[in-house]
Amino acid sequence: MQLPPDDRTLSPYTGYTRAHWEAAADALLGAVEPYATEDRALYHFPGDRQSWSGRLSDGLEGYARTLLLAAFRRDETALERYADGLAAGTSGVWPRIEDRSQPLVEAASIALALRLTRPLLWDRLDDPVRQRAAAWLGDALTAEAWPCNWELFPVTVGGFLQEIGYETEESGKAIDRGLERIEDWYAGGGWYTDGDGRKYDYYNGWAMHLYPVLHAWLAQDERLLELYGGRLSRHLDDYARLFGGDGAPMHQGRSLTYRFATTAPLWLGALTGRTPLPPGETRRLASGALKYFLERGAVDANGLLTLGWHGPDESVLQGYSGPASPYWASKGFLALLLPAEHEVWTATEEPGPAERADAITPIAAPNWLVQSTRSDGLVRLHNHGSEDVRYDPYYTRLAYSTATRPAPSYDNSVLVGADPSRTDIVPLGVGDGWVASRHSVGESVRVTSVVLARGAVEVRAHLVAGAEPRTPVRVTGWACRDGVRAELRPVAGLSRELSGVTGDGPTLFVALARLTAEPDPAPLEDLVSVRVDGEDGLRVRWSDGREVRVRLADGEGVGVQG
Numbered sequence: 001m002q003l004p005p006d007d008r009t010l011s012p013y014t015g016y017t018r019a020h021w022e023a024a025a026d027a028l029l030g031a032v033e034p035y036a037t038e039d040r041a042l043y044h045f046p047g048d049r050q051s052w053s054g055r056l057s058d059g060l061e062g063y064a065r066t067l068l069l070a071a072f073r074r075d076e077t078a079l080e081r082y083a084d085g086l087a088a089g090t091s092g093v094w095p096r097i098e099d100r101s102q103p104l105v106e107a108a109s110i111a112l113a114l115r116l117t118r119p120l121l122w123d124r125l126d127d128p129v130r131q132r133a134a135a136w137l138g139d140a141l142t143a144e145a146w147p148c149n150w151e152l153f154p155v156t157v158g159g160f161l162q163e164i165g166y167e168t169e170e171s172g173k174a175i176d177r178g179l180e181r182i183e184d185w186y187a188g189g190g191w192y193t194d195g196d197g198r199k200y201d202y203y204n205g206w207a208m209h210l211y212p213v214l215h216a217w218l219a220q221d222e223r224l225l226e227l228y229g230g231r232l233s234r235h236l237d238d239y240a241r242l243f244g245g246d247g248a249p250m251h252q253g254r255s256l257t258y259r260f261a262t263t264a265p266l267w268l269g270a271l272t273g274r275t276p277l278p279p280g281e282t283r284r285l286a287s288g289a290l291k292y293f294l295e296r297g298a299v300d301a302n303g304l305l306t307l308g309w310h311g312p313d314e315s316v317l318q319g320y321s322g323p324a325s326p327y328w329a330s331k332g333f334l335a336l337l338l339p340a341e342h343e344v345w346t347a348t349e350e351p352g353p354a355e356r357a358d359a360i361t362p363i364a365a366p367n368w369l370v371q372s373t374r375s376d377g378l379v380r381l382h383n384h385g386s387e388d389v390r391y392d393p394y395y396t397r398l399a400y401s402t403a404t405r406p407a408p409s410y411d412n413s414v415l416v417g418a419d420p421s422r423t424d425i426v427p428l429g430v431g432d433g434w435v436a437s438r439h440s441v442g443e444s445v446r447v448t449s450v451v452l453a454r455g456a457v458e459v460r461a462h463l464v465a466g467a468e469p470r471t472p473v474r475v476t477g478w479a480c481r482d483g484v485r486a487e488l489r490p491v492a493g494l495s496r497e498l499s500g501v502t503g504d505g506p507t508l509f510v511a512l513a514r515l516t517a518e519p520d521p522a523p524l525e526d527l528v529s530v531r532v533d534g535e536d537g538l539r540v541r542w543s544d545g546r547e548v549r550v551r552l553a554d555g556e557g558v559g560v561q562g
């Protein structure tokens with residue numbers, strides 16, 4: 001991908017400007033064109049992988065997600081091609097939108113693109129094409145959605161159809177129904193769960209905030225914009241802390257192959273004026289993420305986005321991931337809706353949170369503790385409240401970072417017997433430098449965990465209850481990666497190999513951990529001392545003299561003082 005020369009005056013951290021975003025969008029759009037069918041209704045990208053929705057649906061996905069990119073770019077030449085595809089697709093090529101079907105997802109991208117570019121695309125279509133397209137999209141108004149972010153797809157379709165005067169009553173009902181539904185999942189502080197349970201991940205930004213805020217903004221509905229924009233602004237206070245100094249987003253949650261879609265909420269805050277971030281910081285974080293992926297193999301030799309994280313990587317995919325799935329990264333190009341004279345493009349880049357100072361930040365809704373260090377730009381996420389409905393290494397590990405990824409060897413876990421599972425997570429609180437939770441292993445074992453963090457150092461304590469005496473327990477730490485150093489040291493209940501056994505009752509296991517990219521860090525023992533206090537407590541003394549007392553009680557929670 002050919003990009004303009006870096007501008008280190010305007011963008012001292014990344015070198016990227018609006019011209020870089022434009023060039024990246026143009027390159028991605030140019031690369032996908034040869035993979036369109038002759039009628040331009042479907043885009044079939046190379047490779048053996050197919051989603052569980054099938055080849056036809058995958059081809060529609062290719063059309064819809066790259067159309068979204070063309071819409072953000074306002075590329076009239078490209079939009080003409082997509083107009084041809086719309087005419088053909090709605091003439092019987094595209095699969096119908098049915099209950100809980102993938103076309104419902106893609107209909108939202110198509111509707112949003114049409115709404116954003118109405119004078120450039122929709123208004124230039126022949127009336128029969130408009131009628132067919134509205135009728136095809138109209139099935140989304142009554143299609144049953146999966147009970148998660150999918151509830152917002154009928155909202156997005158309804159917003160466009162209502163604007164053009166098609167089935168206005170049904171469109172209004174779809175909008176109201178979807179917006180009412182997500183209220184059940186708003187957890188406060190700018191955070192949503194992605195459906196029932198405690199599924200906290202990037203869907204907060206690229207779905208749960210994106211669609212309601214854009215709908216309110218496009219509809220010029222100040223009441224809705226105040227509500228959803230206010231939530232977005234609060235979310236960005238926390239969200240900005242989840243990017244490393246090298247631009248890497250946090251490696252946690254599902255659908256990570258969408259990559260720099262992680263930048264969408266940053267741009268959305270700037271677009272709507274609902275952000276606590278200075279414009280130079282917004283661009284620095286977003287451009288850092290785009291650059292991070294472009295420099296690490298996200299685009300292959302044909303200019304196509306690959307299924308993976310850096311390059312191709314099956315481990316980050318789900319069953320619904322098809323060859324065109326990565327093109328939801330198009331959402332990051334929401335940036336180009338901001339005109340060139342907007343302050344987010346003209347301001348000098350400012351450092352992100354991970355570059356300004358060491359920080360330990362509690363986030364109440366998901367019960368997370370975010371730990372960042374300025375010296376190496378690493379960000380670590382201590383997860384004591386997020387899980388999927390099933391065991392998933394991208395949700396249920398104790399910690400994630402911007403420099404590591406979940407390992408098959410069960411990093412950041414407590415293994416009781418041979419069971420690595422961590423289910424039924426119960427948040428037990430998060431505060432100044434600590435976070436705690438309880439989870440289940442199998443049918444009877446309960447593990448109460450607390451992490452205390454300061455600088456790059458962590459004290460991890462786990463109280464295992466409900467296990468038979470002499471049950472093996474193993475504690476694991478960070479997975480090693482090039483350029484980072486992972487340490488795990490036993491303190492109590494563990495051998496040098498980080499394994500131990502349970503006693504006749506609840507048994508405490510304590511370790512020191514650290515993940516750092518510093519070349520010569522101080523010894524852990526010089527930075528913190530830990531003393532076990534009774535059967536379920538500890539006293540922690542940090543090198544600056546601060547002391548913390550912790551009490552873990554099975555069934556009663558965790559007490560932290562100091």
